[in-house]
Amino acid sequence: MKKFIIKLVAVSTLALSLTAMATPDTKANAATTHQVQSGDTLWLLGKKYGVSVQTLMSTNKKSSHLLFVGEKLTIPSTLTSYEMDLLARLVHSEAKGEPYAGKVAVASVVLNRVDSSLFPNTVKDVIYQKDQGYFAFSPVQNGTINQVADASAKEAVKEALAFRGMGKGSLYFYNPKTATSTWITSREVTITIGNHRFAK
Template identity: 45%
Template sequence: MKKLIAILTVLATLLFASPTFAYTVKSGDTMTKIAKENNLTLQELSRLNPQIENLDLIFVGQTVHTNNPEPEPAKPEIIVGYSEYEIDLLARLVRAEAESEPYQGKIAVACVVLNRVDSPSFPNTIKEVIYEKGQFQPVQNGQVNKPADEDSIKAVHAAIKENRNFAAGSLFFYNPAIATSRWLDSRETTVVIGNHVFKQ
């Protein structure tokens, strides 16, 4: 009988034990202290513990959750034919060239680079097209090194997938209001979006 009670006690302990991401409140604890000890902000700790309505009122023996169960890591989206580096580089160029332009204008800028990759008149990779000497102002002034924003990343994905022909074969774009060189004026216009004129 004693053996049976011992086994049941062990089982109950295993079944009803607090999970490893829970903390039992001790004397002198505060939510701020618990948050700090677990590398959380007070807001994060509060979000993990909706059952605690008043953060200034916790008691000894109370269970405070200190971590989310481990989420399954997100699988990166794979785009066939381009490396992660190339996608990021293109998104950074799009941000630098078209940050204040409409979303469709961002897609069109990405399409220009992709059209150049496909054209025999330009290099064969995104990196080589972007870094070809004298082609893109953000490369010269270092703006291309700043991180891409969410809209630019989405625009690059759209340009590669569903909107690949959006810029109608454009190989160039410029803002005529600020351009210092006018040689693109004579080329055929394919589309105008925002401040940018796209040319073949």
């Protein structure tokens, strides 16, 4: 009987471990508490944990950016590790060779779409969205989204998450030298960075 119980516990533990490992939607940063250190700012914490400054403020009922050393902040959960990686791979393939600000802006477009009622409400569904049989983003269509993201793309995603909700609401971007759609060029331009125009 003792051998049976030990075996049962071992099998149950293994099953729970495999279940946890097989879930691609594990939160990248589960809700946690952060004790404010000297030099911390909401912006730096937003970048560190991949959560918007606005969300940090509302979660912690803050009306200003003022932080006190020793203060405990609740850090809400954010994108899953899978979504962070997927978004970084899209940024890497869409904005390779573009200025860092352009990479942040590309990530922001995806996040703006997630937050918009005009588009799906998850990063994965926005990135893999199809329109008339074509994917919305060319790296999905041509497979370059499967390339590993570099450090710059990963950092750009974190910065876009911290900045979430504070930009100009861009929902599209295109290269005016190669764009063939008259519809996209008719959209209101919000900013131009490098070879990309961002629009809404």
